[in-house]
Amino acid sequence: MKLFSIITAALLPVAAMSTPLNAVRDFDAEAASKALLAKTASNPHAVRDLDAEAAGLVKKATQYCDIVNVATEVDCWWLPKHGGNGNHKVTSLAGTRNNVEFTCYTNCEDVNGNTSWDWAVNHGCYVPGYYTDATCSRAALGGCSWASYDRSFGGCA
Numbered sequence: 154m155k156l157f158s159i160i161t162a163a164l165l166p167v168a169a170m171s172t173p174l175n176a177v178r179d180f181d182a183e184a185a186s187k188a189l190l191a192k193t194a195s196n197p198h199a200v201r202d203l204d205a206e207a208a209g210l211v212k213k214a215t216q217y218c219d220i221v222n223v224a225t226e227v228d229c230w231w232l233p234k235h236g237g238n239g240n241h242k243v244t245s246l247a248g249t250r251n252n253v254e255f256t257c258y259t260n261c262e263d264v265n266g267n268t269s270w271d272w273a274v275n276h277g278c279y280v281p282g283y284y285t286d287a288t289c290s291r292a293a294l295g296g297c298s299w300a301s302y303d304r305s306f307g308g309c310a
Contacts, residue, residue, distance in 0.1 A: 215256050218289040220249045229278035233261035233270035243278035255289050258282060259300030272297050
């Protein structure tokens with residue numbers, strides 16, 4: 154029994170060292186250099202996107218969605234919540250026809266029974282999912298890689 158323990162103790166570290174490290178092998182140096190360059194820029198959301206890309210996270214396809222359920226326009230917010238700690242309206246988007254580009258979503262404040270907030274990438278802000286059409290479903294967009302950070306400021310867990 155002792156011989157088995159000694160052999161196992163000797164071979165286990167050898168087996169562990171011979172296993173390739175996927176994180177190192179799959180590291181994308183070009184994406185990492187873009188992320189580093191962006192960190193000196195003033196757009197923190199671009200930095201988050203590039204950091205996620207460098208880490209190997211794959212974004213789902215961009216969706217072009219209508220703004221619906223609104224007579225004139227809907228506000229697009231810095232954080233996924235109306236008002237709150239450090240939050241402000243970035244812009245307002247008029248009811249449109251497939252010209253607002255969304256890349257991901259997060260969950261936060263409930264707006265008429267919908268807790269999804271969709272990221273309008275070209276505007277750098279969140280629109281409540283209640284105001285985007287079915288093209289911007291959670292399945293189509295996928296979650297925002299940085300969303301937990303934004304939710305912590307927005308008061309959403």
